[in-house]
Amino acid sequence: AVAHGMRLAGEGAGILDIGGESTRPGSDAVPAEDEMARILPVIEALTKEGRRVSVDTRKASVMRRAAKAGAVLINDVSALSHDPESLGAVAELGLPVVLMHAQGDPKTMQDNPVYDDVTLDVFDMLRARIARCEAAGIPRRRIAVDPGIGFGKTFRHNLTLLNELTLFHGLGAVLLVGLSRKAFTGALTGEKKANERVFGSVGGALQAALNGAQILRIHDV
Numbered sequence: 001a002v003a004h005g006m007r008l009a010g011e012g013a014g015i016l017d018i019g020g021e022s023t024r025p026g027s028d029a030v031p032a033e034d035e036m037a038r039i040l041p042v043i044e045a046l047t048k049e050g051r052r053v054s055v056d057t058r059k060a061s062v063m064r065r066a067a068k069a070g071a072v073l074i075n076d077v078s079a080l081s082h083d084p085e086s087l088g089a090v091a092e093l094g095l096p097v098v099l100m101h102a103q104g105d106p107k108t109m110q111d112n113p114v115y116d117d118v119t120l121d122v123f124d125m126l127r128a129r130i131a132r133c134e135a136a137g138i139p140r141r142r143i144a145v146d147p148g149i150g151f152g153k154t155f156r157h158n159l160t161l162l163n164e165l166t167l168f169h170g171l172g173a174v175l176l177v178g179l180s181r182k183a184f185t186g187a188l189t190g191e192k193k194a195n196e197r198v199f200g201s202v203g204g205a206l207q208a209a210l211n212g213a214q215i216l217r218i219h220d221v
Helices: 002-011 032-048 060-069 086-093 118-135 155-163 165-171 183-189 198-210
Strands: 016-019 053-056 073-076 097-100 143-146 174-178 215-217
Touching (some): 032 053, 053 060, 060 073, 060 086, 086 118, 118 143, 118 155, 155 165, 155 183, 165 174
Parallel strands (some): 053 073, 097 143
């Protein structure tokens, strides 16, 4: 994992996102102890090499330990809603945070996602989470938002979000987009193997960048 992280950094990655719990559709939750055992040595090693690391976790205890190990960014797919202690933890740590939209839990989120208007519904949820963060002492300047492509969304929902990304700048926060290798890009390009979805991933990343996304979460740097 450390070698892979160093290779990505060498290819130009500005931040290395380290997670110990898969959140792909259908995945099971992982105990905090297992999560920490997987990621803390990696975060420490990469930080010692001078790399900037973000921790991809939904748990306050993991956030605190990862920050102690050197992580400089919290990336939470539940937008700090999974763990009741996470809002306070991020406020205490003083680190920037990525709030991602997801409908439902990773285990069941793709079963039957429904929206009135996907872009407005995602926007409203993220706006509400920003308000909760600010109330907890996390200033907006330390918040990034991620519309959560593929997290409780159909192919059509994802395509609509990608076409209407500029709306999210109205939240007054940094915009992060992650669609690299996701089933959505495979559906667009007809590629069934995740690690072969480079063309779809690049196309989606370009669309996001052209719409002003400041951070792209990718695999193929």
